[in-house]
Amino acid sequence: MAKPKLAVWKFASCDGCQLSLLDMEDELLAIAGRVEIAHFIEASRAVVRGPYDVSLVEGSITTPGDAERIREVRDSSEVLVTIGACATSGGIQALRNFGDVEEFARMVYAKPEYIATLDRSTAIADHVAVDLELRGCPIDRRQLLEVITALLAGRRPNIPTVSVCQECKRRGTPCVMVTKGEPCLGPVTHAGCGAICPAYGRGCYGCFGPMETPNTESLTRWVGERGMGRRELKLVFRTFNANAPAFREESERQESGR
Amino acid sequence: MTHSSRALSVAALARVEGEGAMFVRTRDGVVEEVRLDIYEPPRFFEAFLRGRRYTEPPDITARICGICPVAYQMSACQAIERALGVEIPEPIQLLRRLLYCGEWIESHALHIYLLHAPDFLGYESAIEMAKDHGPIVERGLQLKKSGNEILELIGGRAIHPINVKIGGFFRAPTRAELRPLAERLAWARDAALETVRWVAGFEFPDFEQDYEFVAMRHPEEYAIARGRIVSNRGLDIDVAEFEEHVVETQVPHSTALHARLVERGTYMAGPLARYALNGEQLSPLAREAAAEAGLEAVCRNPFRSIVVRAVETLYACDEALRLIEGYDEPDRPSVDAPPRASVGHGCTEAPRGILYHRYAIDEEGLIAEARITPPTSQNQAQIEDDLRRFVEPRLDLPDDELTRRCEQAIRNYDPCISCATHFLDLKVVRA
Numbered sequence: 001m002a003k004p005k006l007a008v009w010k011f012a013s014c015d016g017c018q019l020s021l022l023d024m025e026d027e028l029l030a031i032a033g034r035v036e037i038a039h040f041i042e043a044s045r046a047v048v049r050g051p052y053d054v055s056l057v058e059g060s061i062t063t064p065g066d067a068e069r070i071r072e073v074r075d076s077s078e079v080l081v082t083i084g085a086c087a088t089s090g091g092i093q094a095l096r097n098f099g100d101v102e103e104f105a106r107m108v109y110a111k112p113e114y115i116a117t118l119d120r121s122t123a124i125a126d127h128v129a130v131d132l133e134l135r136g137c138p139i140d141r142r143q144l145l146e147v148i149t150a151l152l153a154g155r156r157p158n159i160p161t162v163s164v165c166q167e168c169k170r171r172g173t174p175c176v177m178v179t180k181g182e183p184c185l186g187p188v189t190h191a192g193c194g195a196i197c198p199a200y201g202r203g204c205y206g207c208f209g210p211m212e213t214p215n216t217e218s219l220t221r222w223v224g225e226r227g228m229g230r231r232e233l234k235l236v237f238r239t240f241n242a243n244a245p246a247f248r249e250e251s252e253r254q255e256s257g258r
Numbered sequence: 259m260t261h262s263s264r265a266l267s268v269a270a271l272a273r274v275e276g277e278g279a280m281f282v283r284t285r286d287g288v289v290e291e292v293r294l295d296i297y298e299p300p301r302f303f304e305a306f307l308r309g310r311r312y313t314e315p316p317d318i319t320a321r322i323c324g325i326c327p328v329a330y331q332m333s334a335c336q337a338i339e340r341a342l343g344v345e346i347p348e349p350i351q352l353l354r355r356l357l358y359c360g361e362w363i364e365s366h367a368l369h370i371y372l373l374h375a376p377d378f379l380g381y382e383s384a385i386e387m388a389k390d391h392g393p394i395v396e397r398g399l400q401l402k403k404s405g406n407e408i409l410e411l412i413g414g415r416a417i418h419p420i421n422v423k424i425g426g427f428f429r430a431p432t433r434a435e436l437r438p439l440a441e442r443l444a445w446a447r448d449a450a451l452e453t454v455r456w457v458a459g460f461e462f463p464d465f466e467q468d469y470e471f472v473a474m475r476h477p478e479e480y481a482i483a484r485g486r487i488v489s490n491r492g493l494d495i496d497v498a499e500f501e502e503h504v505v506e507t508q509v510p511h512s513t514a515l516h517a518r519l520v521e522r523g524t525y526m527a528g529p530l531a532r533y534a535l536n537g538e539q540l541s542p543l544a545r546e547a548a549a550e551a552g553l554e555a556v557c558r559n560p561f562r563s564i565v566v567r568a569v570e571t572l573y574a575c576d577e578a579l580r581l582i583e584g585y586d587e588p589d590r591p592s593v594d595a596p597p598r599a600s601v602g603h604g605c606t607e608a609p610r611g612i613l614y615h616r617y618a619i620d621e622e623g624l625i626a627e628a629r630i631t632p633p634t635s636q637n638q639a640q641i642e643d644d645l646r647r648f649v650e651p652r653l654d655l656p657d658d659e660l661t662r663r664c665e666q667a668i669r670n671y672d673p674c675i676s677c678a679t680h681f682l683d684l685k686v687v688r689a
Contacts, residue, residue, distance in 0.1 A: 010277060012299040015674075016324020016417040022372060023416060025403035029395065032385045043372060044383030045272040045665075062299045092321045093299075095306035104305035109515075110508045117300055138324060138417040196414045200421045201591075202428040205317065207418070235311065240321065 004053035004152070007039035009073050011059025011066050012093055012121060016138040017084035018042055018058045023141050034152055050076030054151055056144075060086040060121045062093060067118070067127060074128035081147060082124045085137035085240045089209055092137075094121040094243035098251075121243065132157065135190045137207040137240035143192055160191050163211045164204050168195035176203050183223045183236065188214035188246070209241035216250040230254045264653070266661050273373040273383070273665075274673050280664060281511075282645065287653055292645045294638055294668070295511045307628040312338055312597050312619045313424050319615070319630065320418045323674055325368065328361040328413065329608030330615075331422040332483050336497075337615040338424050341602025344595045349588040350426040351484070352581055353412065357419070358482050358606070359578040360408025363446065364416065365609035366529075366571040367405060369672045370453060371398025374564050377666040378460040394456065397449050401571070404446035408578060411439055426592030433585055440582045443575050450572035451547055457564045458551035463663070465648060466558040469640070470522060471531035474607050480532070480539040480573065483606045488535060489525065490556075497605040500614050506631060517636040524640040527611025527633050528671065529566040530557055541580075544573035560644060560670040567672070597623030608633050610672050634673045641671050 008018050022028065022043060038048035055077035061067050074080055082088050090097065096104055101119040105112035124130055134143055143159060150157035160166075164186040168175070176182040176198045184203030186195065190211045197204045210216075220233050228236075237251035266282045279295040303322055307315060315334040320327035332354060339346060346354075371394075372384040381387040388395035406416040412431060413419025421427050472493065476485030487503075488494045495503055506515040519525050533540075533548075534556040540548070548569045557566055599621040605614045611633030618627040648667050652660060 012301060014321050014324040014327075016321075016327070019324045019368075019417060022368065023402075023406060025399040025406070028399060029385070029388055029392070032388070037383075037385060040383075041270055041272050041277075043273065044385065045376075046382035046386070062301075066299065092303075092306075092318060093301040096302060099306065101302075104302040105300070107305040107308070108300065108302055111510075137321065138415075193415070197420050197428075200414050200429040202420065202423075205420075232311070235314075239318070 003034065003036045005038040005048065005051075006035040007050070007052040007055045007073075007077065008042070009039070009055060009057045009059075010041070011057070011070065011087070011124070012062040013059030013084065013086045013091065015042065015058070017087075017136075018056070020083075020139055020141040020144050021056070024145060027145060031148060035148075052077050054079045054081065057082050057087050057124050058084055060090045060093060060123060061127055062118050062121045063116055064118065065116070070124060070127050079131045079151065080124075080128070081132045081134060082130050083134045083144065084139050085135065085207065085209060087124045088133045088135055088244070089123050089241045090121040090243035092240050092242070095238060096121055097243055098238065123243070134159070135192055135208040140192050140194065161212050162191045163187055163214070164189045164191055164193065164195050164208070167191045167193070168198050171195050171199060173198045176201065177222070181226055183226075183228060185219070185236065187219050188216050205239060206237070206247065207240045209244045210246035214246050216246060217253075220250065220254065230257060264657075266657055266664065268661055268665060271665060271668065273376070273669060278673070280645070280668060282649055282664065284649070284653060287650070289646050289650050292642045292649070293511050294642055294645075296638070304628045304630060307625050310625050312342075312617070312623045312625060315615070315617065315625070315628070316422050316424065317418075317420075322630070322632070324417050325365055325674060326361060326608045326610070327418050328358055328409065328422075329606060329613050331419065332358060332606045333604040333613045333615040334617075335422065335424055335604070336483070336606060337602045337604030337617050338619070339595060339602070340604065341600040341617060341619055342424075342595050342598060343600075344425060344593060346426065347588060347593065349586045350430075350592070352585070353427065353430060353588070354422075354483055356408065356578055356581040356585075357412045357422070359574040359581070360405045360412065362482075362574040362609050363405025363450075363571055363578070364402050364409060365405070366567045366574070367398055367402035369609075370457065370564055370567055370571070371395060371402070373672070374666075374669050375457065375460075377662070377669060378457075378564070397452065401446055401449045401453065404442050404449075404575070407439060407442055411435065423592055425595040426588070426590075428591060430588050430591040432587060436582045436585055440579060443579050443582070447543075447572065447575040447579065450568065450575050451543070454547045454551050454565065454568040454572055457568050460564070462559060462561045463648075465561060467560065467644065467647065469530070469558060470519065470525040471534045472519075472525045472527050472612065472636075473531040473535045474605060474612060475536055480536050480577070481607060487605060487612065490534060491522070493519070497614070498603040500603060500605060500631070501616070501629070504614075504631065504636070506635065515631075515635050516639045517631060518639055524643050525636070526640050527636050528563070529570050530560065530563050531611065532607060533557060533566045533569065540569070540573050541576040543576050544569050547572055560667070563670045563672075597621070610634060610674055611636060632674070634671070637671045637673065641668055641673065644670070
């Protein structure tokens with residue numbers, strides 16, 4: 001039986017999520033024995049033509065050319081998995097969505113006319129159908145391994161959709177909000193990292209994006225009562241998942257003063 | 259065979275971090291144009307940092323690069339701490355150096371084994387190489403993992419660590435927590451020594467260039483996270499003087515800016531530069547390994563950068579062990595760093611070379627202006643220069659072979675295109 005063909009695609013991103021595949025030092029060669037790595041430019045010159053059984057897509061859509069390219073990737077892929085905050089929400093570069101991209105280009109480049117860019121950074125799912133999303137900035141490589149293993153076995157991957165709070169409790173970390181009054185996005189943030197930040201004594205900063213139906217209003221009220229102003233609260237939700245709807249709406253609510 | 263008119267092009271350079279292309283055009287055996295096209299989409303970090311809190315750049319700028327996030331965190335911290343006039347106690351500085359060693363090991367092992375070695379041995383990828391050289395690739399992966407274990411323990415995770423803050427760390431590890439790391443690193447040091455011997459046996463094209471090498475230098479250590487910026491042609495400046503000496507220009511074919519030294523031109527940053535300028539500060543074990551590998555005090559053949567990278571990997575393992583051995587838990591994991599209106603500059607040695615940051619902060623602690631110059635944009639003009647000189651005497655090679663060799667020449671620099679835009683397809687046009 002032919003091995004399933006795996007492809008890895010990059011859009012606007014830092015390369016960190018696809019690096020997670022190469023960071024599976026114990027499993028990489030075993031995976032390469034089970035799948036044909038057919039398109040993975042960061043790791044190989046050899047490119048095998050599609051169609052592909054599984055495509056992992058990193059990065060967000062920020063240029064007219066990329067908006068076209070993602071359609072070609074979708075057309076050549078049986079299963080399309082987006083990996084990381086850029087692909088699932090637009091990433092940190094989606095901060096342009098709240099500003100003026102021409103102004104941004106003028107700040108960085110002397111000749112902004114050479115730069116082809118869209119005025120918004122958007123998630124892959126805003127452009128094409130996505131079969132599965134892996135959250136995180138960066139993704140957790142154990143979750144990536146679970147996705148690859150599950151797809152090879154033909155079962156659904158076990159990717160919890162609960163909050164970071166639940167992982168934190170399971171880890172036995174004392175709550176940083178309760179014990180230190182530290183602002184923490186754990187109650188509204190999608191699980192998957194293993195609740196690293198609280199274990200290091202800092203509040204969660206939401207790099208896995210919003211959980212399902214997060215109560216951001218309740219959280220911001222709690223934090224606001226302990227002294228954080230609206231301008232700072234706005235910034236708290238405007239980081240690596242700024243364009244994820246629940247975080248975007250909360251930051252806009254803080255900005256408008258509602 | 260005549261080559262009156264010829265073009266080579268690679269539309270998507272493989273085994274580099276990020277997206278780039280290469281284009282070479284020749285006419286009558288003379289190279290007319292060499293371009294590294296960087297088409298990685300721009301992400302505008304310097305723009306959206308404006309208005310953010312002064313405490314945020316370590317977390318935000320880490321996201322410029324998934325391969326060297328610690329470099330971004332360290333340059334950002336240094337710049338902002340200098341702006342605020344905060345002195346970082348020695349134990350915290352040493353812990354940062356240990357974290358940085360982890361990134362050097364991880365990034366160098368990735369480049370040596372997975373990205374560059376396949377060029378020397380004639381494979382398309384390390385995964386293909388593993389079919390014939392399984393134990394060697396396994397060794398490389400485990401070496402890389404050793405670096406990642408440092409990052410995970412001290413940083414919280416390998417990619418975009420969470421434990422670094424302005425003033426120090428959120429939490430400092432205990433001596434007992436570091437102990438298992440030392441056992442792993444003792445193995446890694448042996449593996450790194452084997453790595454130096456392995457890559458020293460590769461065949462290298464005869465290609466020596468007279469570079470201006472630019473690196474950090476510190477009187478007491480092989481500079482990584484602190485020091486002055488120096489060159490082999492007399493540059494010796496404080497980090498704050500960087501922009502007076504380095505000019506960045508924009509070219510139409512790149513979303514990365516090109517850096518040059520004022521009135522002097524291109525220069526090289528990275529392992530060859532560090533080795534040339536600071537090689538005598540390497541540990542005895544690393545110096546012996548370099549000598550055994552046939553490296554002289556200065557290496558001007560960029561293809562041998564893989565050997566120097568291996569020597570630096572060995573050094574980073576050795577140094578990490580030394581730092582763990584002498585580790586004193588800091589009294590507090592961080593020092594206070596209240597905001598004030600100020601400007602600060604930071605520069606540290608990312609695995610690919612010096613990485614410069616500047617921030618202007620207002621009295622409320624908001625970022626008023628940010629400037630970031632990554633190593634790949636500093637090396638980009640030098641890479642094009644190398645390609646021009648490398649291609650001309652080799653125009654008798656067939657297109658696919660010449661293209662392959664040009665890609666290898668580009669990978670000598672371990673270019674990180676994600677960083678540079680904040681790189682590559684090869685195209686050779688022979689006309």
